[in-house]
Amino acid sequence: MDLDLDFVRTQFPAFQSSQLEGQAFFQSAGGSYACKQVINRLTRFYEERKVQPYDPYNASTLGGEEMDEARKGLADFMRVKVEEVSFGPSTTQNTYVLSQAFRQWLKPGDAIIVTNQDHEANSGPWRRLAESGVEVREWCINSETGSLETIELEKLLDDNVKLVCFPHCSNVIGEINDVKEIVKIIHSAGAVSCVDGVSFAPHGIPDVGDLGTDIYLFSAYKTFGPHQGIMVIREDLGFSLPNQGHYFNEKTLFSRFTPAGPDHAQVASCAGMVEYFDAIIGHHFESGKLGQNKANLVHDLFRDHETKLLQPLLDYVSAKNSVRLIGPSNAKNRAPTVSIEVHESANEIASKLAQKNIMAAGGDFYGKRPLKAMNVDMNLGVLRLSFAHYNDKSEVDRLILALDEII
Numbered sequence: 001m002d003l004d005l006d007f008v009r010t011q012f013p014a015f016q017s018s019q020l021e022g023q024a025f026f027q028s029a030g031g032s033y034a035c036k037q038v039i040n041r042l043t044r045f046y047e048e049r050k051v052q053p054y055d056p057y058n059a060s061t062l063g064g065e066e067m068d069e070a071r072k073g074l075a076d077f078m079r080v081k082v083e084e085v086s087f088g089p090s091t092t093q094n095t096y097v098l099s100q101a102f103r104q105w106l107k108p109g110d111a112i113i114v115t116n117q118d119h120e121a122n123s124g125p126w127r128r129l130a131e132s133g134v135e136v137r138e139w140c141i142n143s144e145t146g147s148l149e150t151i152e153l154e155k156l157l158d159d160n161v162k163l164v165c166f167p168h169c170s171n172v173i174g175e176i177n178d179v180k181e182i183v184k185i186i187h188s189a190g191a192v193s194c195v196d197g198v199s200f201a202p203h204g205i206p207d208v209g210d211l212g213t214d215i216y217l218f219s220a221y222k223t224f225g226p227h228q229g230i231m232v233i234r235e236d237l238g239f240s241l242p243n244q245g246h247y248f249n250e251k252t253l254f255s256r257f258t259p260a261g262p263d264h265a266q267v268a269s270c271a272g273m274v275e276y277f278d279a280i281i282g283h284h285f286e287s288g289k290l291g292q293n294k295a296n297l298v299h300d301l302f303r304d305h306e307t308k309l310l311q312p313l314l315d316y317v318s319a320k321n322s323v324r325l326i327g328p329s330n331a332k333n334r335a336p337t338v339s340i341e342v343h344e345s346a347n348e349i350a351s352k353l354a355q356k357n358i359m360a361a362g363g364d365f366y367g368k369r370p371l372k373a374m375n376v377d378m379n380l381g382v383l384r385l386s387f388a389h390y391n392d393k394s395e396v397d398r399l400i401l402a403l404d405e406i407i
Contacts, residue, residue, distance in 0.1 A: 024395040029386035037272030066268035073274035079209030091229040092121040099125035108133030122196035146173040168200035172367035174334040204299025
């Protein structure tokens with residue numbers, strides 16, 4: 001089944017905005033457009049429910065119920081327990097809080113594994129545990145391909161390893177890692193898995209229950225929602241780690257790793273993300289299919305559309321001798337996040353694209369470690385072209401034409 005792009009675009013006010021008319025958006029990896037369901041809920045909350053939630057008067061009760069709706073909706077979608085879903089200001093903040101819990105939980109001599117394929121948010125906080133006597137081992141990418149190879153992970157695993165942190169998908173390399181298989185390897189060694197899904201979730205929030213990972217993190221603001229970090233932490237692990245919240249909240253799993261407390265309005269508006277996914281399912285599938293796994297239905301619909309748009313761009317970049325494609329050249333193996341080494345200032349190239357009404361960006365995108373490992377000139381950075389299911393073929397055609405004129 002093909003994605004009904006006309007329907008999709010009616011769900012995003014950005015496509016009706018006169019300020020954005022004629023613009024082709026290729027910076028979704030930095031923050032996606034927000035769907036109308038999220039915007040409407042956020043507006044309503046600030047206008048009608050911006051009070052302390054969970055008190056016994058109507059505005060407060062409605063606000064609390066909507067926050068609960070968001071947590072339950074996302075939990076059902078990802079097939080995890082409701083109490084296993086936590087919200088925080090960002091994935092960077094959620095990861096930092098987690099690292100402090102593990103700092104208390106791990107003992108000197110224990111080891112953890114991090115990668116040099118990750119965004120710094122799932123790398124730096126864990127590496128700092130070395131200051132507390134934890135051994136930090138690095139699962140390094142192949143410097144030519146950018147891939148994480150499981151044979152290299154297996155060489156690092158032993159009885160001392162208690163935690164392995166890795167990305168579902170790199171935000172600069174774009175390759176999709178086989179989380180389910182990697183988690184099996186980690187668990188067979190008796191360690192805990194922590195997956196950064198920020199760059200994968202916009203292309204279909206996964207069935208976390210099926211992946212089997214102990215921790216899964218992603219960002220709502222890159223997944224058509226508000227600026228929130230969303231984290232799944234499995235119940236047994238969550239209660240075994242030291243509480244990072246108020247002492248009187250220690251028996252509530254989703255409060256144990258949010259010491260600052262929730263942003264009520266933004267948490268509530270996350271219910272709009274699930275409402276949008278439900279609208280996609282309802283529009284594209286017969287009612288008989290609605291009992292199937294929602295996450296897989298949405299993921300497959302989005303991925304099929306994105307892959308068809310992505311392959312021509314990859315083919316164009318791969319064939320152009322003056323630039324270097326970072327990551328796989330096969331669209332089936334990667335997300336539509338394409339980094340290109342252009343051998344001149346990537347930010348200047350992005351500025352030239354902007355003059356042609358194409359929104360893109362240049363830099364390192366907090367992916368200094370993987371780009372350095374692949375010998376990218378960090379003074380020039382990479383041009384990153386990223387899109388989502390709401391983009392269309394004509395925009396990709398425009399992008400390729402513009403690139404051909406500029407690089």
